[in-house]
Amino acid sequence: MLCVLLAAGEGKRMAPLTATRPKVMLPVANRPMIEHLICAVRDAGIDTFIIVVGYREKEIRDYFGNGERWGVSIRYMVQRTQSGTGDALRSAKGLVKGRFLLMNGDMIVTADDIRNVCASPAPAVGVVKSENPEQFGVITETGGKVTGIYEKSTNPPGNLINAGIYLFDDDIFAEVDRLVPSPRGEYELTDALEPAITRNELHAVPLTSWCDIGAPWNLLEANEDALSDMVTDIRGEVEDGVTLKGAVVLAEGSVIRSGTYIEGPCMIGAGCTIGPHVYIRGKTVIGNDCHIGHASELKNSVIFPRTKIPHFTYIGDSVVGSGCNFGAGTKVANLRHDKEHVKVGGVSTGRKKFGAVIGDNVLFGINCSINVGASIGRDVRVGPNTVVSGMIANESVLGRN
Template identity: 60%
Template sequence: MQCVVLAAGEGKRMRPLTAKKPKVMLPIVNKPMIEHLVLAVRDAGITDFVFVVGYHEQEVRNYFKDGSEFGIKIRYTVQKKQMGTGDALMAAEGLVDDTFLLINGDMVLKCADIKKFISLPPPCLGVFESSHPQDFGVVTVESGMITGHVEKSKNPPGNLINAGAYLFEPEIFKILSSVTLSERGEYELTDALAGYISECRLSACTLESWLDVGEPWNILDANELLSENLSDDIKGTVEDGVFVKGTLILGKGSVVRSGTYIEGTCIVGDNCSLGPHAYIRGFTAIGDDCHIGHSVELKNSVILPCTKIPHFNYVGDSVIGSGCNFGAGTKIANLRHDNKNVKAAGRDTKRRKFGAVVGDNVMFGINCSVNTGSVIGSDVSVAPGSFVEGKIDSNTRIGR
């Protein structure tokens, strides 16, 4: 069996984190999100992959190459213009010749679910029971067969959603060739399912675990999910006087200095410096070449490589881009006083605690304050003592 992975999109809802990289290459537990998915598929028994790439495709190609380092074989095909999931799959026509698994590259699936899924006869659709089905395409199911599919609706007919995982035969390409442009100006894969549904041929496979990584704050959810069941792996140096209460993964050349307290699960990349007297709280992932300094507190955050948070800073429930620098005393708030869900760029994060999304190469002066739900573009400069909130465009200067 083969696996086709859709990895061509930019991920506009992920901006500013996708300004220079495709969404599927954003890190979760310090590895590109697509890597976790590919390894789960490999461990389920599939080693022949087709990657549909497009936006900043070279980053995907450079990382995975021919797949041999991961124990798989990868061939690439390009979706030249992002015109929908149906169009993306059509780019793989001619590269698959038997039953194949099709998955979106921006989700988290567990190996056990994939094994169960690929044991079923095609065509088959992976479905998941969601607490907020209005955000997804919703399916209705009777006796294990899909009887209807409704795109995002304020009043969905149920809570089973289309999880973006499919088991197809090559006949799907013939069906797709007759699909016309949707109202959004795209060729929708879901439109190709209509015939299967009307003929009662599309079965449903309920997934036990699934997570869509469609918004920046979903990176925190995925980071927590994939941090489960990790074990200590310390390749760097932990000085005397460091207290670790939980799991620590520490990369080569990294140092945790005396007085630092780590609780929960913490993942630290290569060539990092933590402390002295830092406080790192659960489900925090710190990329390569970062400096987390004296009396800094990080909580449930993802920090991309080459970022410096060096003195008396607090970062909670946030995603911080690469190459950023935090002036002494700069802090990010993560809780509204009314305890309502935090909104970011007008979108409900569905999180009571969420700090900020910070793009690449953002420079903060000393004693800056960043309010909950702030979305700060790349290459922003923030003057000392500034208050930041809302959505800040890239290349903006705030304050004096």
């Protein structure tokens, strides 16, 4: 059996983080999210992959190559225009024979759940209960057989959703070839499942470990899950006077300077300098080659590589892109005064605490204030003493520089 991974899309809902990288290459625990998926599929016993690529495909190809480093074999097929999941699967036609696994590349699931799907009769779809079913394709089932799929209904008929993991025989390609564009102009894979639903042949396989990454704030949840069973692994330098509480991972070439206090779980990449006198609170992940300076505090945040957060800065419950530079004294708010769920661009995060989404290569002057729920595009320049709120477009210039 082989696995087809769909990784061609841009992931517009993940903007501004996907302005410079494909969605599946966004980091979870300092590794691309699709790397976690490839490893889980491998551990479930499948070592042959076809990855359907498109948007910024070179980054995926350069990182994974032929898969040898992971003990798998990878081939690539290109979806030139992102015309839906059915069209993406059609890109792999001719390379797939017999039974195969199909998965969206923007989720995380365990090897055990993958094994359970593979043990089902085909065709099968993984399903999971959701607190926000209106955001997904909702599935109804009776006796383990799917009776209907309802795409992003405002009044969903239940809370069981399509998790984006399928087991097919190669006869699915005949159904895909018969697809016509949906009302939104895409070839929908779920439309190709209707004949199997009508014949009462589509199996629903419950999952226990699924994590969807559809919006920037989902990266906080995905990283929290990834750190939940982490154990301490110190490979860098820890100076005298540092306090480590809970599980902390420190990669090679990094140093934690005296007076720093870290509450795990916390993961720090390679080539970082932390401190002196830094306070890092739990569920924080810091990428490679970052600097966190004197008297700064980080809480429950994901910091991408090569970002500099110098002295007297606070960042909480936020996602920060790569190559950013924070002026001294910059603060990110993470709680509304009315304690309601934070919204980003009018979309609820479902979180009472969320700070900001900050794209790559953003430069802040000193003493900036970033309001709760801000989204700051890539290559933005923010002058000293500037208050930043709302949605900021790529390459904007704010305040007096």
